Amino acid sequence: MSKKIETKNLKKYFQTPLGTLHAVDGVSFSVEEGQTIGVVGESGCGKSTLGRVVIKLLDHTDGEIFFDGENITHVSKARLRELRWKMQMIFQDPYASVNPRMTVSQIIAEPLKIAGRLDKAALDGRVAELMETVGLDARYSMTYPHELDGGRRQRISIARALALNPSFIVCDEPVSALDVSIQAQILNLIKDLQDRFGTTFIFISHNLAVVKYISHSIMVMYLGVSVEQCSTEELFKNPLHPYTRALLSAVPVADIHYEKKEIPIKGELASPINPPEGCRFAPRCSHASPKCFQQTPQSKDMGGGHFVACHLYT
Ligand code: SF4
Numbered sequence: 232m233s234k235k236i237e238t239k240n241l242k243k244y245f246q247t248p249l250g251t252l253h254a255v256d257g258v259s260f261s262v263e264e265g266q267t268i269g270v271v272g273e274s275g276c277g278k279s280t281l282g283r284v285v286i287k288l289l290d291h292t293d294g295e296i297f298f299d300g301e302n303i304t305h306v307s308k309a310r311l312r313e314l315r316w317k318m319q320m321i322f323q324d325p326y327a328s329v330n331p332r333m334t335v336s337q338i339i340a341e342p343l344k345i346a347g348r349l350d351k352a353a354l355d356g357r358v359a360e361l362m363e364t365v366g367l368d369a370r371y372s373m374t375y376p377h378e379l380d381g382g383r384r385q386r387i388s389i390a391r392a393l394a395l396n397p398s399f400i401v402c403d404e405p406v407s408a409l410d411v412s413i414q415a416q417i418l419n420l421i422k423d424l425q426d427r428f429g430t431t432f433i434f435i436s437h438n439l440a441v442v443k444y445i446s447h448s449i450m451v452m453y454l455g456v457s458v459e460q461c462s463t464e465e466l467f468k469n470p471l472h473p474y475t476r477a478l479l480s481a482v483p484v485a486d487i488h489y490e491k492k493e494i495p496i497k498g499e500l501a502s503p504i505n506p507p508e509g510c511r512f513a514p515r516c517s518h519a520s521p522k523c524f525q526q527t528p529q530s531k532d533m534g535g536g537h538f539v540a541c542h543l544y545t
Contacts, residue, residue: 232263232264232265232266233263233264233299233300234261234262234263234264234297234300235262235263235264235265235266235298235299235398235399235431236261236262236285236296236297236298236399236431236433237260237261237262237296237297238258238259238260238261238285238294238295238296238297239259239294239295239297240257240258240259240293240294240295241255241257241258241259241281241284241285241291241293241294241295241296242255242256242257242258242291242292242293242294243255243277243280243281243284243289243290243291243292244256244292247504249504249505250504250505251504251505252503252504253454253455253503253504253505253506254277254280254455254503255277255280255281255284255455256277256454256455256456256503256506257294257456258277258281258294258450258452258455258456258457259294259457259530260450260457260460262431262432262433262448263431263447264398264429264431265425265429265430265431266431266432266447266448267425267431267432267433267434267445267446267447267448268432268433268434268446268447268448268449268450269434269435269436269442269443269445269446269448269449269450269463270282270433270434270435270436270442270449270450270452271435271436271437271438271439271442271449271450271451271452271478272437272451272452272453273437273453273500274437275454275500275503276452276453276454276455276500277452277454277455277456277503278435278452279403279404279435281435281452282320282401282403282433282435283320283401283403284296285401285433286318286319286320286399286401287303287306287311287314287318288320291304298314298317298318298399299398316346316395316396316397317395317397317398317399318397318398318399318400318401319392319393319395319397319399319400319401320392320400320401320402320403321385321388321389321392321400321401321402321403321405322388322403322404322405323403323404323405323407323408324408326376326377326381326384328388329376329384329387329388329391331375331376331377332375333375333376334372334373334374334375335362335367335371335372335373335374335375335376335379335387336355336358336362336372336373338376338387338391339358339361339362339387339390339391339394340354340355340357340358340394341391342391342394342395343357343358343394343395346395357394358372359372361390361391361393361394362390364390364393364424365386365387365389365390365393365420366386366416366420367383367386367387367390371383380413381408381409381410381413382409382410382413382416382417385405385406385409385413385417386417386420388405389405389417389420389421389424393424393428396428397430398429398430398431399430399431399432399433400430400431400432400433401432401433401435402421402432402433402434402435403435404435404436404437405417405421405434406418406436406441407436407437407438414441418441418444418445421434421445422445432445434446439478439479439481439482440482442463443463443467443482446463447462447463448460448461448462448463449461449462449463449466451466451472451474451475451478453474453511453512454500454501454503454506454511454512455503455506455511456511456540457530457538457540458472458474458475458512458539458540458541459471459472459474459475459537459538459539459540460530460536460537460538461535461536461537461538462536462537465535465537466479467479469537471533471537471539471541471543471544472512472539472540472541473512473516473517473518473541473543474496474512474515474516476494477494477495477496480492480493480494481493481494496515497515497517498514498515501514507524508524508525508526508527509523509524509525509526509527510523510524510526510527510528510540510541510542518543520542522542523542526542528540528541528542528545529545531544531545
């Protein structure tokens with residue numbers, strides 16, 4: 232398997248009246264072709280910004296991005312237009328991400344029209360095919376998004392994202408606005424699409440149980456940095472970082488005889504504006520030592536591609 236997406240020391244800063252906001256601060260990761268990496272962390276940890284920077288909806292501040300082995304960090308506008316067809320994004324709120332004045336078939340057809348690749352008959356055929364692919368009945372083709380439930384609206388977004396046969400899709404909290412029963416349908420649809428088309432996904436979520444179900448590997452982010460990365464199985468079997476352990480302790484277990492002890496995380500997520508030296512989790516970590524407040528822990532491979540950034544392991 233080859234690397235579909237890779238980032239090296241990727242950074243995205245925003246200038247604010249209060250200082251520099253370090254939304255993404257030196258994140259390196261890769262995802263193999265046809266696989267899914269789950270990116271998990273609290274709201275404000277930079278995971279959504281990371282997704283937008285990787286797909287080049289936002290400019291990066293520093294670092295490098297590779298797509299199919301090609302360095303796409305600085306590409307021409309013409310090349311970026313070509314890449315846009317190969318890289319797509321599915322957003323959290325399906326209603327906000329579609330035009331409410333367009334019918335379902337118009338919404339799905341829009342990227343095909345912009346690409347200008349198909350005549351009318353071929354375009355209608357492709358829209359019908361896409362609706363079938365995502366499990367949307369043909370009778371909804373002339374309806375408007377507000378007439379449909381959240382699950383069907385998310386299916387429209389997925390059909391639209393698939394229109395140009397992308398090989399890589401960033402899903403930004405695609406199920407968090409949906410009822411639990413509908414969440415399962417959309418997650419299974421994404422899995423089916425990966426099996427059928429070999430699509431590579433970055434799946435962004437604050438919900439570790441959801442990420443566990445859909446991802447081959449997981450990256451845990453905290454305040455703009457990656458604190459732990461490994462295969463999904465390894466993360467749930469052998470979590471190393473104190474933040475990951477606390478997150479995992481809060482994931483419900485389907486066993487009434489098993490009483491799980493939740494590890495509380497004290498305090499609030501600190502501000503990503505002008506973050507101080509040291510471990511960003513230190514103010515909330517029960518293992519913190521003076522070193523943790525002075526030196527930033529570097530990500531270290533503990534074996535088998537299990538990376539952790541914590542002074543407990545250096
Ligand atoms: Fe806790 Fe220190 Fe590890 Fe940070 S580096 S997670 S403060 S033990």
